[in-house]
Amino acid sequence: MVNSEMDRDPVPVETVRTTGSSVLFFAIAALCGLGVASIVVGDFTLRGLAVAGIPAAIFTLVYALYRFPRVELRQREIALINPLQSVVIPWNRVDGFETHFGLGVRTHEATYSSWPLAGRGKRMEKDEHGIRRLMDNPNPAVDAVLDRYSRLGEDELANPHGERTITTAWNVGLIAAVLGAIAWAAIGFATLPS
Numbered sequence: 001m002v003n004s005e006m007d008r009d010p011v012p013v014e015t016v017r018t019t020g021s022s023v024l025f026f027a028i029a030a031l032c033g034l035g036v037a038s039i040v041v042g043d044f045t046l047r048g049l050a051v052a053g054i055p056a057a058i059f060t061l062v063y064a065l066y067r068f069p070r071v072e073l074r075q076r077e078i079a080l081i082n083p084l085q086s087v088v089i090p091w092n093r094v095d096g097f098e099t100h101f102g103l104g105v106r107t108h109e110a111t112y113s114s115w116p117l118a119g120r121g122k123r124m125e126k127d128e129h130g131i132r133r134l135m136d137n138p139n140p141a142v143d144a145v146l147d148r149y150s151r152l153g154e155d156e157l158a159n160p161h162g163e164r165t166i167t168t169a170w171n172v173g174l175i176a177a178v179l180g181a182i183a184w185a186a187i188g189f190a191t192l193p194s
Helices: 019-042 046-051 053-067 140-150 172-191
Strands: 014-016 070-073 077-081 085-090 094-098 102-107 111-118 122-126 132-136 167-170
Touching (some): 019 053, 046 053, 053 172
Antiparallel strands (some): 077 085, 085 167
C-alpha cells in the first residue's frame, strides 16, 4: 500500500510575530476590557452601551494592527497575513528576502511586504576596544523566517505540475469588524454629554 501525501504527518504551522506587538496587544486589551466593564456596570443603558463602543473600537484597532498580522511558515508555503490583505507564497516561488526596512519576500512577479516583522535596524554598541559603533540589531522573528527557508527540503520546494501559485485575498472579516467598531465608537462619541 502506497502512502499518499495526505497520509503523512504535516509539519506544524509556525506562527511568527514580534514579542513587542503581543505585549502591547494584551496590555491594551486588558485596559479596554476594564473600560467596557466599568462603563456597562456604571451605566447599563443604551447611552452606556453606546459609549462602551469607544474602548471596544480601541481594542479592535489594536488587534487589527498588532495581533492579527503575522507570518505563517507552513510546510509548502509562507503566508504573510497583513491587516488588509493576506498573501500566500509557495516556497518554490520565493527568490529571496529583503530585510532592510522589514521582511519582504521577493518573487519573480513582485516583492511582498510583511506588516508585522520589522527590519533588522541598528543599535549603538561598544566593540572589543571600547569604541561605540553602530551595529546591526538582529530581529529574531525575521531570523526565524530566514532559518526556516534555509532548512527547506526537496518535498517542500517541489511543484511538479505548477499547481501552486501565489494567492492574495482581502481580509474582509477583519475590515468589516474594524469599520463596525469605528461606527460604534462614533455613536458613543455622539452620545457623550458636551
